[in-house]
Amino acid sequence: xxxxxxxxxxxxxxxxxxxxxxxxxxxxxxxxxxxxxxxxxxxxxxxxxxxxxxxxxxxxxxxxxxxxxxxxxxxxxxxxxxxxxxxxxxxxxxxxxxxxxxxxxxxxxxxxxxxxxxxxxxxxxxxxxxxxxxxxxxxxxxxxxxxxxxxx
Amino acid sequence: xxxxxxxxxxxxxxxxxxxxxxxxxxxxxxxxxxxxxxxxxxxxxxxxxxxxxxxxxxxxxxxxxxxxxxxxxxxxxxxxxxxxxxxxxxxxxxxxxxxxxxxxxxxxxxxxxxxxxxxxxxxxxxxxxxxxxxxxxxxxxxxxxxxxxxxxxxxxxxxxxxxxxxxxxxxxxxxxxxxxxxxxxx
Numbered sequence: 001x002x003x004x005x006x007x008x009x010x011x012x013x014x015x016x017x018x019x020x021x022x023x024x025x026x027x028x029x030x031x032x033x034x035x036x037x038x039x040x041x042x043x044x045x046x047x048x049x050x051x052x053x054x055x056x057x058x059x060x061x062x063x064x065x066x067x068x069x070x071x072x073x074x075x076x077x078x079x080x081x082x083x084x085x086x087x088x089x090x091x092x093x094x095x096x097x098x099x100x101x102x103x104x105x106x107x108x109x110x111x112x113x114x115x116x117x118x119x120x121x122x123x124x125x126x127x128x129x130x131x132x133x134x135x136x137x138x139x140x141x142x143x144x145x146x147x148x149x150x151x152x
Numbered sequence: 153x154x155x156x157x158x159x160x161x162x163x164x165x166x167x168x169x170x171x172x173x174x175x176x177x178x179x180x181x182x183x184x185x186x187x188x189x190x191x192x193x194x195x196x197x198x199x200x201x202x203x204x205x206x207x208x209x210x211x212x213x214x215x216x217x218x219x220x221x222x223x224x225x226x227x228x229x230x231x232x233x234x235x236x237x238x239x240x241x242x243x244x245x246x247x248x249x250x251x252x253x254x255x256x257x258x259x260x261x262x263x264x265x266x267x268x269x270x271x272x273x274x275x276x277x278x279x280x281x282x283x284x285x286x287x288x289x290x291x292x293x294x295x296x297x298x299x300x301x302x303x304x305x306x307x308x309x310x311x312x313x314x315x316x317x318x319x320x321x322x323x324x325x326x327x328x329x330x331x332x333x334x335x336x337x338x
Contacts, residue, residue, distance in 0.1 A: 034182060034201070034203040041296070045201050060170075074160055074163065
């Protein structure tokens with residue numbers, strides 16, 4: 001089902017904006033972000049710094065790409081994969097009894113904790129990213145069909 | 153499919169360029185490779201990532217050798233089980249349990265206060281009367297938690313100058329059969 005273009009744009013901009021916002025604190029404080037990743041006890045220590053440095057930039061750049069409607073399908077797909085991985089990480093942290101900071105947006109000590117509530121929020125984001133991926137895919141076919149019509 | 157790979161490649165390239173540039177110019181940069189510090193756990197010394205302490209920023213700048221004598225003592229610094237016990241016996245340090253209330257009530261180092269790290273802003277009234285040079289030791293379960301380090305860092309950022317984190321924590325204390333108490337009395 002193809003959504004009205006206004007909703008398409010709204011969802012794409014919303015998803016891009018959320019990812020840009022989520023990346024800023026992490027880019028500014030990679031050390032704190034590395035600590036947050038460490039608290040999940042999922043990655044080997046050797047990967048803490050590279051992931052803490054690269055991941056926020058991936059969030060920012062895919063966010064900007066979505067806002068600019070440049071590579072929207074691939075950007076949304078990358079974001080969909082990222083949110084899914086983050087959500088799995090939170091679920092494993094909760095199931096292992098870890099009482100840790102989520103590190104999703106703010107890295108402050110008072111930031112959101114990794115809880116089931118956060119998992120619920122992330123599921124909404126996953127749904128949003130999935131809609132954007134599907135709609136950009138449909139939109140691409142639609143514009144290809146349109147350009148084929150125009151060339152006739 | 154080819155187009156998707158091209159776009160993924162472009163994204164990866166942009167991310168790497170941006171990350172490299174940020175590491176050149178950002179004030180809060182960290183090194184690309186994880187650095188380690190040695191600390192004492194329940195089973196002897198162990199290496200932990202240096203990012204767990206607040207000593208990582210601008211880590212590429214080394215002090216000149218002439219300045220080495222003027223370097224202040226590390227704060228927060230790690231402390232061994234033996235040293236914690238010595239201070240415990242002499243009642244010459246405040247010991248803070250950084251775990252949550254439930255864990256604290258089920259058993260803690262005798263005389264330890266309970267300030268769960270993620271609720272530490274709710275306990276500022278306990279810390280306010282303390283002089284800034286008070287010797288404070290923080291601990292949590294042990295090597296698998298780092299609330300003790302987080303709380304130690306928070307106390308340092310509040311201005312306390314004599315903070316130690318007991319990395320071996322509750323597990324190391326229990327292992328050596330040192331005095332413990334259960335319940336909520338602080």
